[in-house]
Amino acid sequence: MMNSRRSIFLVLLITLSLTALSQNQNVSQEVRDAVAMAKSQMDEGDYAFANKIFRKILKEKQVMPSEMCYYFAETLFMLEQYQNSQNFTDKYLELTGKAGDYYEQIMDLRKLLRQKVNANEFCDYCDVNGYRLAPCSNCKQLGKVHQTCHRCKGAGVTTCRLCLGEGVVIRKNQLGEDEYQSCPLCDSKGFETCQLCLGNKEIESTCEVCLGSGRERTHLICNHEPPLNDDFSIR
Ligand SMILES: [Zn+2]
Ligand SMILES: [Zn+2]
Ligand SMILES: [Zn+2]
Ligand SMILES: [Zn+2]
Missing domain, CATH: 1.25.40 (Serine Threonine Protein Phosphatase 5, Tetratricopeptide repeat)
Structure with a gap:
């Protein structure tokens, strides 16, 4: 045993x-x-x-x-x-x-x-591991994406910071009395150009899928040859 x-x-x-x-x-x-x-x-x-x-x-x-x-x-x-x-x-x-x-x-x-x-x-058509690259589906090859500006919600303007939309500001005059003045920032309009999108209504950011390269990898092994069609969509 x-x-x-x-x-x-x-x-x-x-x-x-x-x-x-x-x-x-x-x-x-x-x-x-x-x-x-x-x-x-x-x-x-x-x-x-x-x-x-x-x-x-x-x-x-x-x-x-x-x-x-x-x-x-x-x-x-x-x-x-x-x-x-x-x-x-x-x-x-x-x-x-x-x-x-x-x-x-x-x-x-x-x-x-x-x-x-x-x-x-x-090779311009593949990544370091030899996988073929295709146009990024998220950003259509631009490397950037445009989103509606979240500060102005796409309006391009926001309520004036100084008059808070009133169009007038209250100032003390030399006698210490309140005096209404037209808002110097918005020119009495009550709104100003959005400070985030600068009036463009949308903001641009780097595509999170391709990290700005405009291309994403496929699981196809690259032949290191140019694509057959011009847009190099090879899926
Ligand atoms: Zn104002
Ligand atoms: Zn905006
Ligand atoms: Zn992309
Ligand atoms: Zn290649």
Whole structure:
């Protein structure tokens, strides 16, 4: 009884340290088969399918063989998900260092990734992660939105601050008596130009969706080519 418990403990300990050292020995047959299947899809050029298999393995939080990081990085590269691809090349190097079977390939892939990321930086049609940008739906590409002025409620004028709408102000004359004078601020009209919108009836503010850029990201991967139609609506 005591012995079997101790051996379970030992097995556990060894398992844990192997995970830390080289996780490949803990990979289940199921995962090995799945990775092999994904690899054959890659060889066939069906990276979308390979991507699905890899994501399923990740989702189920199974221990993955280190080479899967390389396969997945390559798949993501082919699907133009460069940031994610980069992450998996990092992961591969983290697991295998320079000893990995795919070290050379990973370094080549990282070189290509650098070029792609640079391409994103110089592309006008995508964000830094390579997602295509579309005209902002909130501000119609202006980067700003106009709202009815909340101080004058769109009237462009407000009650005069000085006479409070009366058109006259009361002043003490030299004898100390109240004397009515026409309001010098509003010229007796009782109202003045709204100090917030300056009479424009609306106020302009930065669009909160695109933060002023006029464009918002879509979930489409950019091909770094100009849009086909002039308005570059590509949804
Ligand atoms: Zn006034
Ligand atoms: Zn106003
Ligand atoms: Zn906007
Ligand atoms: Zn682009």
